[in-house]
Amino acid sequence: MIWFWIATSVPVALLSLAAFSGAGWSLAAFLYMAVFVHIMDRLVHGAVAKCGTDGEFPSGAHLSILLGLTHLALIGFAVAAVSGATGLSWGARFLCFLAFGLFFGQVSNANAHELIHKGARFPRRLGTLVYITLLFGHHASAHPKVHHVWVATPNDPNTPLPGESFYRFWPRAWVGSFRKGLSVENAMRNRKTPHPPKWTHPYVAYVGGAVICLILSGLVFGWAGLLAYVMVAGYAQMQHLVSDYVQHYGLSRKLLSAGKYEPVGPEHSWNAPQFYSSALMLNAPRHSDHHLNPTRDYPSLRLNETVMPILPRSLPLMGTLALWPRFWRRVMDPRVQRLQASAD
Template sequence: MPIWRYALANLPPLALLLAGALWGGWWAALALLWLTLIAAGLDQILTPPKAKALHSEIADPLSVVLAIGHLSLLLLAARAFGDPTRGVGETVTLLLAAGSFLGQISHPNAHELIHRAPRTLRRLGGAVYVSMLFGHHVSAHRLVHHAHVGTPEDPNTPRPGESFWAFLPRAWIGSFRAGLIAERRRDARRRGVNPYAWYMGGGLLCATLAFWTGGLAGLTGFFALALLAHLQILLSDYIQHYGLTRRHLPNGKWEPVGPHHSWNAPQGFTSYLMVNAPAHSDHHMHPDTPYDALIVPGGAPVLPWSMPIMAMLATMPRHWRRIMDKRAAKAMARAAPLNPRPANGPQT
């Protein structure tokens, strides 16, 4: 039953957005309503995943459907943005709804796919990130973030007291550079094209398709969607690791990644909507575990509200620090000395 909860949470907004991109009308508004008010309301009613479940054979096909739906949505949205018969309100609603979908569903789903073992799934996840002009995240996340999370060596771990607006450019530029350096090191041990060539070339291809489909308005809308996606992806990193750092051990190494190095947001609806990405501690300790088998470990830090609500708060630094600084200090103070379960190493 749990895997169907994921499908019932994230397939309806995809269907509504595709309908809105194709035919206009109120479909996109309904999708935006689903991703905001309905999600917030259902979080108060439904229960989140609590026990580790067996990986369902339907989990990967669902991720594939969401990824293909994402790629189709971008193309149809670009065409809709270039449609002169559509009103401003209709176009803006589609932009906001599609942008919310990219941040809340496409990003967590692509994140899941780039961690899966089959090469086809990893490449599909990479294609989703490339289509959002964020292809470097595939390398930076797997090779840098997972290896160095909670340390100064990870550009996607917020510094103590750092605001999101200071974190945003530093993390974007830093992750691009760190991922490129990591891939160049791998190039010394292998033959083939550096993935960054695919990231850049694929992004150019997607922009060309947006222009071919929707003209200048379609290209502008495509860039706006990519900007909204980047903002939400980096908000996720900021929220899920704010104030949580790994300690230096006497031997000079960093302590292993434990449950206290990631914030979790186990909510009754958004956990399913976001492909269980809010169960973040378990993912960092065991990145190969499929999303439908993740749990929130006992004692792991838990955010006071859902990820979408925390994302809004993170854009207001003064309010964010008032809410989160004391919580982060308490989480680190009561942290277990070491993770009792061995964490997987960085993926290659």
């Protein structure tokens, strides 16, 4: 567990200092997220965590909750810094935008994803609150109730279509997951007797919470704060969506003769084995095992490179490559074709 704590705690400290202490700390926070993590991936090899006999790591839950609570403070720090309220220079504000955005996209998103899969109410609500502060609250419904059900099929808006670029994928995924998550929640509520009051609908919290966040940022930091909030949250959302794009590109479940899709298997997600970026992202790059065992604690997620598709580089680097569709297809399409040929 020590590597999970180190990888995630260092940027929290750097970002907190960067928000109030000038360009030097802003640069350090950005370099940690953008450069140091990848250097560590190259230098250090091996498993991020070894699974115990019972598969449980209580301290994993403790770190997730701490990161969730810390996020609520960091989002305020980010808006204050990027809006200029803390007196930073334009260069430091830009570096803060990049560094906070990278942290929210790679750590807060991964941690919220971990929390919404928990059985206990408090972690689930904390994860949902993290997504709400990133103006992405509907993901708390769409991810477990749509994505996990329909992943690697045309019914999942967060699975990219064959040959689809990221720029065509992300608006379809955002809007599609919002709509399908809403549809599933409506159907579930309609089956209940008596019908619950409308104000208890999860989407009231998702949309209402986002509006409250925006109003508060505007009241406290003015129009600059409102713009800063939208920019930082939007940047974090794009990183989440590019992760979905990378982790499911070109992989699909077969439609069986009975009209149902084959069960989700290890071959339906791309994975990344790199040490330090996996620790930073709470093992989110071990994506196949997560789909096979959604409630498994992140330190216990397993990686079997013989049966799970492996990305040629770390998840953050592949997300960057996905922004260049021609190069992305040149790297990934041959790998997809080889997987399809071996499956046939």
